[in-house]
Amino acid sequence: MASKMPRSAEFDEQFLTCAICMLHFRDPRILPCLHTFCKECLQHWATKQQPLECPTCRKPVSLPDQGVDGLKSNFYVSNLLDFAAVKKGAGPGVPCQVCEGKEGGARAWCVQCAVLLCESCTNTHRRFPAMKGHQIVTQENLEASEGVSSGFKRKAFCPKHEDQVLTFYCEPCQTLVCVACTVVDHPRGEKHNPVEIGGVAERKKRDLQELLEKVEPREKVVRAALSDVETEISELPTSADAAIKEATEYFDQLMALLQDRKEDVVKEIGSRRQEVGKCLEEQKEEIEFELAGLTSASEFCKQALEHGSDVHVIEVEGQARQRVEELLTTPADLAARPSHVVFSEGTAVAEFRDAVAKAGCVQASVGVDASKCSVEVKPAVVKCTNVSLLAIKDKNGQLCSVSKDDVTATLTDLSGQAVPTQLQEKGRGLWEISYTPEHTGNHRLDVRVKGQSVAGSPYDVRVQSSHTPVLTIGRKGSGEGELSAPVDVAVDKDGNIAVLEQWNQRVQISDGKTGQSLRCFSVVGDGGLWGIDVDSDGQFIVTSRNQLFSTDKQAIGVYSREGELTKTLIPDCLRNPRGVAVLKDGRMVVADHTQKSCLLLQPDGSLIREIGKGQLQDPWFIAVDESRDMFFVTDFWAHKVHVFDLEGNLNFSLGKVGKNEGELQHPSGITLDPAGNIIVVNWANSRLQVFRPDGTYLRTVAIVKGEGPWGITLTPDGHIAVACEWGHCVELYTYK
Structure with missing residues (x-):
């Protein structure tokens, strides 16, 4: 049952104070959200704010037709205020509030009128017919009362019959009525059923008790959570200061390492300077020694020719010949010596900048909203490492960080057997869930954050055979999302797949995750298109033949990221271009079918050198490994892959x-x-294979389903995209 009202000594001023005017309540009214305010304060608040919101919880308030007057009174608060005022004012010497002390001191309290009465005024008060039902509490009862007794409560009078107490409740109308109302306005019948309020109140009390039992457990949990948050708030400065200290020490160590490396490099430059200087001095001395001998021999020969007699010339010619032959037989080494000390970057500044940007990770534990978290699940391939991406978000939908212990991911196969999973944080709020299923078929992925299931979890994960593409982009046609004879693919700066279409004479950009067509642009190439690559600025480099069967006007088109043709390169050295690969500095390696070689070109298209002449039969596509200054070219009719360095030397061939x-x-x-x-x-035979860097066979990825596989590329999320010319599509296969 409902708990008793608090003792007067336990009254909390804040409980009896209106949150708007900060004074004791005057005619307290209850909002639908159960917060109480003065009637007058609410009326004033409603004139300033539309729509009306609760001043405490900001919940929108829909007022009844009567406005604030239609809100229910908080009798509980009113009774507490009355009792507190009486206990405070009913002491010795307090005058009667009716006769103002003329008849004597206050001896009683009228609950209904909320006034202190002397004995004489009390007797008079009781004789008035209109006040017959008022509750009078004597001073003795007041002094003996520690809490608000059941009798110390104002009786509720009927608004239509002011002398009648509300003693009945009409259930069909859900209205409190008096005895008179049961006769006039709410007579018992089909439409009305007035019953005494005692039984109704008992039922309502039971309902309130049930509500209380529902609320109290949650209230305890919320109070505990509030206590935890307050504790975390108090501990936040300490953890932040500790993080600052750790970050400072971490970066101080990095800077110290850089400073030490700088000193080592400067010292090494000084040492190398001495070595080079000594080498040059020795060379100089050797050259000077030889020059002195040559000068002496030359001068001797000149003197003999100009001033010597025949006898003298005959005598010295043999000696001069011996000396000159000696000088010419043992010449000094005139080859250039290292004359400079050059510093070369072991790590490019741009690469180091990217690495520095990832140095140190700041994590802040915040409130995660599991309903706003999401998991991107892709079709998986059996016995391959597959990855799903988890995005952890807060209640505002923003990515937020959590510790690894707060994230769990469980993958189960058809039999309910768990498949081992690994979690790796890839950035603020982003986690990779990786797993290697052993069986095909549907699996279930259960993902939880802080013990709560992520929205949509558990997820269905379809595990298929390795020879099944995880995504197929396009079908035959010329419309959006359709392809016609795709010959090559590349990955743009945004990670999307750029497809070069032979028959549609265009490049179509598709989302590598969904396959959705994003945009396309036309390219020039009347005689045929062949290769596409993306340079370091995000521009598309496309090789084409401008006139069918022509031996000149072969072109390399450069297109902006938006698809505008920015320039056309027509190198004199180019005859029949096929695959192209672009280096970071803008140089290009282009396969030439007619010349049976590869051409290393400057960014402007001018020839640096021809590579593979006499070693290639039919070069098709090219891949470059700049870390080793090497490139790889497929030789279609020779059934081989040749590996050259950028200087033009053939390192090895495989196949x-x-x-x-x-x-x-x-x-x-x-x-x-x-x-x-x-x-x-x-x-x-459409076999997609992997070889080690030294050319030894490693494994087969898949047998490509689409017909006529041409150009391929590796996507950032670990898939091999294959352009299938005759299948008019691009297929993506999981790459382990």
């Missing part, structure tokens, strides 16, 4: 003709993974 694993049969597209492994696809 044995055949249809089996580790064998090549008309290799076409080629790309490299970050470890330097060589990924190549056979045009003839």
